[in-house]
Amino acid sequence: MRRRxxxxxxxxxxxxxxxxxxxxxxxxSVVITVVVLAPRKISSFAVDEEIVVLVAAVGLxxxxxxxxxxxxxxxxxxxxxxxRRVDLTSPGQRISxxxxxxxxxxxxxxxxxxxxxxxxxRWEATGRVLAAQEAERLRIAQELHDQVGQQLTAVLLGxxxxxxxxxxxxxxxxxxxxxxxxxxxxxxxxxxxELRPEALDDLGLASALAVLAExxxxxxxxxxxxxxxxxxxxxxxxxxxxxYRVAQEALTNVARHSGVDVAELTLAHEHPGTTLSVRDGGRxxxxxxxxxTGMRGMRERAxxxxxxxxxxxxxxxxxxxxxxxxxxxxxx
Amino acid sequence: MITGAVDPAxxxxxxxxxxxxxxxxxxxxxxxxxxxxxxxLLKDEGDFDVVAAVASADAAMSIAEREPIDVAxxxxxxxxxxxxxxxxxxxxxxSPPAVLIYSAYADGVLAAAAVVAQADAIVSKGGxxxxxxxxxxxxxxxxxxxxxxxxxxxxxxxxxFGHQEQAVFGMLLAGIDTGKIAATLGLSEAxxxxxxxxxxxxxxxxxxxxxxxxxxxxxx
Numbered sequence: 408m409r410r411r412x413x414x415x416x417x418x419x420x421x422x423x424x425x426x427x428x429x430x431x432x433x434x435x436s437v438v439i440t441v442v443v444l445a446p447r448k449i450s451s452f453a454v455d456e457e458i459v460v461l462v463a464a465v466g467l468x469x470x471x472x473x474x475x476x477x478x479x480x481x482x483x484x485x486x487x488x489x490x491r492r493v494d495l496t497s498p499g500q501r502i503s504x505x506x507x508x509x510x511x512x513x514x515x516x517x518x519x520x521x522x523x524x525x526x527x528x529r530w531e532a533t534g535r536v537l538a539a540q541e542a543e544r545l546r547i548a549q550e551l552h553d554q555v556g557q558q559l560t561a562v563l564l565g566x567x568x569x570x571x572x573x574x575x576x577x578x579x580x581x582x583x584x585x586x587x588x589x590x591x592x593x594x595x596x597x598x599x600x601e602l603r604p605e606a607l608d609d610l611g612l613a614s615a616l617a618v619l620a621e622x623x624x625x626x627x628x629x630x631x632x633x634x635x636x637x638x639x640x641x642x643x644x645x646x647x648x649x650x651y652r653v654a655q656e657a658l659t660n661v662a663r664h665s666g667v668d669v670a671e672l673t674l675a676h677e678h679p680g681t682t683l684s685v686r687d688g689g690r691x692x693x694x695x696x697x698x699x700t701g702m703r704g705m706r707e708r709a710x711x712x713x714x715x716x717x718x719x720x721x722x723x724x725x726x727x728x729x730x731x732x733x734x735x736x737x738x739x
Numbered sequence: 740m741i742t743g744a745v746d747p748a749x750x751x752x753x754x755x756x757x758x759x760x761x762x763x764x765x766x767x768x769x770x771x772x773x774x775x776x777x778x779x780l781l782k783d784e785g786d787f788d789v790v791a792a793v794a795s796a797d798a799a800m801s802i803a804e805r806e807p808i809d810v811a812x813x814x815x816x817x818x819x820x821x822x823x824x825x826x827x828x829x830x831x832x833x834s835p836p837a838v839l840i841y842s843a844y845a846d847g848v849l850a851a852a853a854v855v856a857q858a859d860a861i862v863s864k865g866g867x868x869x870x871x872x873x874x875x876x877x878x879x880x881x882x883x884x885x886x887x888x889x890x891x892x893x894x895x896x897x898x899x900f901g902h903q904e905q906a907v908f909g910m911l912l913a914g915i916d917t918g919k920i921a922a923t924l925g926l927s928e929a930x931x932x933x934x935x936x937x938x939x940x941x942x943x944x945x946x947x948x949x950x951x952x953x954x955x956x957x958x959x
Contacts, residue, residue, distance in 0.1 A: 553816075556843050557770040560864040564776030567868020568783055585867065592865040596843060614848075617891040 422473070422480045429472045433465055482515040493522065533707050541648070548603035551595050559592045597626065604651050612647045613639065613674070616654055620672060627662035630669045636676040646733055649708045650674070650683050653716070656701050657685035657729040665689025665727060679735035684728060691725035692718065705729070761785075762879045763807060765836065766792035767799040767825060768814035773864075777812065777841075780868045787875070796820035800828055808836040810879050812871075813858075815842035815849060823856035823939060830857045831932075837878040841871070850888060851896050852942040854911050855935060860884025883914055896942075904938055907931070 419427075441461075485502050493500055501522060505515035566588060570581040600622070607615040613635045620631035642650065654672060661670045667689040674683050702718060709716040714733045721728050764787055768774040771794070778792040791802045796817050803811065811829055813822040826838040838858045842849060843865070853861050859878040862871050874884045888896075897905055903924060910920045921931040 552843060553770075556864070557773050560843070561770070561772035561776040563865070564773065564780050564868055568776075568780045571783060571868075589865055589867075592843075596865065611895065614891055614895040 421483065422476055425476055425480075426469070426473050429476075430465075430469050433468050433472075437461060437465060479509055479511050482509075482511040486515055486518050490518070530711065534711055537708060537711065544602040548599040551599045551602075556592060556595045556599070559588055559595065563588050563592065597622075601655075604648075604655075607647060607651050612642065612650060615647075615651055616672060616674060619651070619655060619658070623658045623662070623670075627658065628668055629658060629662045631658060632669075632671050634671070634673040634675075636674060638676050639674065639681060640676065640735075642681060642733065646712045646714070649712050649714065650681075650731060650733070652708055653705050653729065653731050654683060654685060656705050660701060660729075661685065661687045661689065661727075665691075677732075681733045683731040683733075686721060686726060686728035688721075688726045691720040691727050705731075761788040762875065763809045764789045764875065765799060765802055765808045765811040767794075767796070767811065767817065767822070768792070768841070769794045769817050770814070773814070781812075781872070781875075784872055787872075796822075796825045796828075799825050803829055803832060803836065807834065810837045810839060810875050812839050812841050812875065815840055815844070823852055823858070826853070826856040826858045827935070827939065837881070839874060839878055839884065848892070848895075848942055850885065851892060851908075852939060854885065855908065855938045855942060857911065857917070858885075885912075888912075899941060900938065904934065907934065907938065 482502065482505065489500065489502055501519045502515045505512060505519055507513045507516045563585065566581060566585045570578065570585065573581050604615050604619070616635065617633055620633045623629045623631050658670060658672070661667075665687040667687055670685060670687045672683075672685050674681065706716050709731055712733065714731055717728075717730045717732075719728055719730075720726065764781055766774060766777045766781065766789060768777060774792050774794060778789050781787045781789050790806050790808060793799050793802060794817075796819070799811065799813070802808070808829075811825070813825050815822040817825070822840050822842070826840065829835055829838055837860075838856075840849070840853050840856075840858045840861045841864060842861060843863070850861055860874050860883065862874050862884070877884050896908060900908060906924060907920055910923070915923075917931055917935075918928070920926075921928050924931070926934070
């Protein structure tokens with residue numbers, strides 16, 4: 408979360424202003440009362456006593472005034488404080504006990520409503536962006552497979568034919584070209600799978616994660632041990648996709664930043680809810696680590712399904728863990 | 740499982756190449772360039788006779804119903820109906836051909852679905868032409884070209900099916916024919932038939948549109 412440097416105040420706070428004015432008014436009225444309405448009494452009474460009573464009365468009025476004003480201004484200050492630190496990606500931050508019993512309370516209630524609206528709008532916008540992104544990935548994956556992949560297959564078949572007729576001195580050349588085409592086909596296939604976790608569509612989350620781990624070792628040189636609870640509840644397609652993408656991103660991060668080539672992936676049924684954890688024994692997060700786009704993407708996906716994402720160092724020696732906790736769902 | 744046209748002689752007597760000794764092939768692929776490539780490649784092989792190369796599942800069925808076919812080489816993706824549908828249909832013909840699924844994705848759930856569809860082999864589109872020809876000869880001789888399934892896939896399949904379906908799957912994997920499976924499990928042929936279709940539906944990619952959130956349903 409970014410924090411702006413706190414600005415210097417260029418005004419007298421409301422509480423002090425109103426309280427100050429009130430004090431002035433009280434003093435003025437006391438002075439007027441004494442001087443205008445009872446000018447002669449001043450000399451005939453003991454001045455000290457009178458002043459003590461007067462000062463005590465004024466002090467009492469001022470204190471009562473400040474106390475009452477505080478109650479009115481309190482919500483406004485809470486509002487300012489919340490507005491400073493509010494983070495739209497973590498829901499549920501509101502001004503507590505806001506009641507529309509005063510203007511300030513009304514403002515607090517309205518502020519809470521505005522936060523709710525902003526969060527909903529942001530949630531919807533993020534949902535649309537991510538859905539569009541998934542749809543685009545699917546389209547590219549299909550296009551790659553249906554067009555480029557098929558054409559490369561045709562080239563490979565043609566080359567096989569050429570090879571069977573080619574004179575002996577050309578055999579090696581044809582074989583070399585065939586290898587290049589096969590590598591190209593393998594790349595197309597790999598990219599299509601990364602874009603679109605077909606295993607998720609086909610086999611469900613547990614198997615898709617197993618496939619992901621297998622591919623991570625092939626592609627990233629990462630040795631991933633997978634442990635998945637047998638009694639996982641149905642998470643629903645959206646949540647499954649989020650879990651898969653978070654695991655994918657987390658494993659990529661391990662391969663890129665941790666400096667080790669071993670990772671643990673667990674998906675556990677923890678009552679209540681389900682938790683995905685990807686951890687490594689690497690160098691851990693750098694101090695003051697700023698959220699990269701990948702991390703931000705993970706958080707946004709998590710927020711969408713009401714899940715909580717934590718990224719933390721396991722202990723002082725290093726090692727990083729990405730935890731995604733999905734609260735319990737009543738029904739799939 | 741295969742028609743008697745292929746010579747399964749164990750002690751390989753060199754026979755003069757006659758049309759009758761050739762393996763009759765049907766090629767089904769909806770991509771024109773791949774279809775042409777397959778046809779030309781297979782035609783070059785002396786022991787293959789490409790009876791037809793068609794683009795659709797329906798065209799494949801109408802050929803197979805008219806002409807004897809030994810091996811059908813079928814692309815997995817065929818537009819509306821896929822290669823597994825063709826495989827199931829071909830296997831119900833009076834003298835069914837061997838079926839070889841030719842697919843970009845030769846592993847994963849497709850391997851399991853192909854077992855249920857009673858295909859005899861899956862060949863990757865990323866393989867060499869000679870590998871394809873070898874597999875065609877293998878299945879033409881009545882051998883299965885299915886590779887053993889990775890453990891995670893087996894687990895998944897088991898978790899998806901009920902007890903009886905698991906039994907059916909296991910027997911199919913072992914290459915036991917449907918008549919025996921039905922008899923073993925005390926099912927009628929029609930019962931087993933509908934069960935196989937249901938299993939295939941369960942395994943086949945639902946191609947579900949993943950929506951990230953309900954609110955975004957119409958965003959794509």
